Amino acid sequence: MQKKRQFGHRARLALTPAQVRLVANQAHAARAMWNLLHDWWTMLPKDKRTLAAADAAIRQARKDIDWLAVLPAQASQSVLKAYFQAWKNCWEGRADAPNFKTRFRTVLSVDIPQGRDLQITRVHRRWGLVNIPKVGRVRFRWTRDLPVGRNANADNRITGARLVKDALGWHVSLRVQTLEAAPNPHAGPEVGIDAGVTIPLALSDGNHQDHGRQPRLPGGTADRDKWLNSDEKAKLLRLERRAAHRKSFRKPGRKASNRLKRIYDQIASLRARAKRRASDWQHQTTTELARTYGVIVVEKLDIPNMVRSARGTVERPGKNVAQKSGLNRAIAQEAWGRTVTMLTYKTARHGGTLHKVPAPNTSLRCSACGFITPGSRKDQATFACKNPLCGWSGNADHNAARNVLYLYRMGHALIPAAGRAVVRRTRGVKPAAAR
Known part of the structure; x- marks a missing residue:
């Protein structure tokens, strides 16, 4: 018996500096699109809050605001779909009401809902190529077999993806759908x-x-940095002391300097590396x-x-x-x-x-x-x-x-x-x- 299986696969992207700026602009546009949609939704009377009206408002905003047009049209529709799903989760008691997405506390991400837009090909054993709308062809680490090319069909294919940025850089999370044989009952102890x-x-x-x-x-007490080696722990300690020293010179109410932000980014990179090692062991x-x-x-x-x-x-x-x-x-x-x-x-x-x-x-x-x-x-x-x-x-x-x-x-x-x-x-x- 055949059984459908849906799973995700995450791979690191190798973006050029120009591509990093393009993807970051799209992510900020998606975040701004969410915030504009949230303000529009909360200000309207309840009888006028419809999906068709929200879709028309998004289309008009992409025409009137130039920097919103850097976000592909399908990615804009994904923002609308995610926002309505957030309200549905709230009404059904599964989550709190959606709110404003701040600039520094929100994970940058861009959704690519159509798998056919990705055009994934394998270059050689270690690298593959993926097409990102309005960015171009980008290399990514090939770490497992994917249903692409001749192996792709209606049952085995990539249905979409999401670009996500963390402390280690930009990654692509692919949504994969496959048709596999149902497993036999496990006879183990x-x-x-x-x-x-x-x-x-x-x-x-x-x-x-x-x-x-x-x-x-x-x-x-247990070591909170147990997934880092001795050199990385020493580096983390130096960075934390340096950040505390520079933070002591900041006046109340003033923004952090670019130098302090770079130190925070290095600390976050080490933390993300430790988290990835723990997840790999799990x-x-x-x-x-x-x-x-x-x-x-x-x-x-x-x-x-x-x-x-x-x-x-x-x-x-x-x-x-x-x-x-x-x-x-x-x-x-x-x-x-x-x-x-x-x-x-x-x-x-x-x-x-x-x-x-x-x-x-x-x-x-x-x-x-x-x-x-x-x-x-x-x-x-x-x-x-x-x-x-x-x-x-x-x-x-x-x-x-x-x-x-x-x-x-x-x-x-x-x-x-x-x-x-x-x-x-x-x-x-x-x-x-x-x-």
Whole structure:
């Protein structure tokens, strides 16, 4: 059986200085188009807010304002479509109301909705060429096979793209649609996974996944720049000190100087490089897990609540605020939610399944005897059961992973239904490894 699959592919663009200016002008025009459309929409009476009227207003604006015409007509229509979708998400309760896009806090992007405009060709093993409307042919890094040329048809093709700028430069995000054979059910074993700080991904069978980047700073807090090497950390420290020194000379209410902005850009580049390395490790690790295991079980975590500050209020100040803030940074760096998202679609692609179980007491319960004894969880890394009839000890994350798998086998898997989670009772036998 054939199954349609839609995914995105991101590649770095090799733009010339002239092309950088053209693409940046288009991105600023798209941002300005959004802001003008937002002002027009909010000032009109509700009975006159229609899609046809907004389309006519955009067409007239591109005729009257010269610098808006640098944005291709189809990209302007994409801005209109995205704006209406933002209001739809707001009305349905999925997001807040759309607002004004500022110049320095908005990611520069340009949408290319039609895949036929891209005209992608492969030059050789490392490079390809993509056509950007009103810019021309641009080279990009070729890192995977794409349905172009003779391999492209109605079922296997590139449906569109988006140009996005980050701290490392301009990238093209291609929207790819393919027709693939539905995967056979995965015959691999079951595994429970506990996301932690000491061990990033602890597995119930002991095959833990560690990225080997857990250096500690004085005081025991996790290193926030663990994905940078020693030279990059030293460079980042010099740049931050230089930025703080130059910022001390800026008068209140004055804009930052161009020299200070360049320092901020260099800092952002190092941060983006670290983020890309972390994402690459997550992709490789989750792919290997999806290929190895047929059933993957994780906890249903309320991450926003877990990383909430312990500062408290003036009347009721919090305790151990510095330690809690360090733990919050470590949790945010591991990006547990992104790991679960990757596992969700990768297990489905390889024929496996991903299940979620309730999170309470998985780190406090002993996976050997099944009792919750006060004082068993010593710290973030060690679990030693205080039950005099048990006495099992080991890594705390490994103990939690065993409990996660046990909950699934006992039928406590959660299934989202009508916006909430319900418990599905499954038949299972308590395994010897989890007793």
